Amino acid sequence: MKTIQSFTVDHTKLLPGLYVSRVDGDATTFDLRCRRPNGGDYLDNLTMHSLEHLFATFVRNGPHAERILYFGPMGCQTGFYLIVRGLDPETVKKEVFRVLQEILRYDGPMPGGSERECGNYRNLDVAAAKTECRRYLNELMKRKIDFQYEV
Template sequence: MEKIASFQVDHDTLKKGMYISRIDGDIITYDLRFKVPNAGDYLDNAAIHTFEHLFATYVRNTAFSDKIIYFGPMGCRTGFYFITRGLPHETAIDLTRKALQFVLDFEGTIPGSARSECGNYLNHDLVGAQREAGIYLDVMRQVTPASLRY
């Protein structure tokens, strides 16, 4: 079997940041790398879950909702994949920053966190999601379209 593209990235040199993981026509998969791989510091499952609910809800409620394909966590718990269609890199960066600020400022009931809406509704951590959003927002301040390459 062929090795998929994401397994060909040297995870020993990968740093926190936002990267283009792959481009398939007008579909772009971004690697939102919150943690340095294999460094012993990983995202907590409950914080990941809450962050996913909030980020996905935010981006799907913007003027770009029809350009959002998917947002979800990496199994290694070092970040997320953000998949867009026909969205310029500058817009994806800006949207990511705005979604992070939304997570940081969020108060109230987590969207989609009722038992009837979620398969693991008790596994949420808003404080943890906000902590990670704040750390990653500092990383995102340095991201430009030119820095999106691995």
């Protein structure tokens, strides 16, 4: 079998950041890499799940709602995938910052946080998502974002 594209990136060198990992026609996959791969410090399920609910809700209610194809966690627990259609990286970067800041200001109930709306609704916590947002924003502000993984 062929090695898929995401496995060709050298994960021993990856730092937290915002990267473009795939371009398929007009669909671009952004990796929101919150944690350093193989760093021994991973997103726990409560944090991933909570941030997934909040980020997906805000980005799908934002100015580019109809261009958002997908948002969800990476199985390796180091970040999230955001797949968009027809948006350039600088616009996506602005939108990611906007959404993270909106989550930090948010003080309401968890969107989609009921038994009817979610497959594991007890495993959600707005505060856990906010803690991760703050941490990820700090990582993003530490270094220049050029969207490129070093291969």
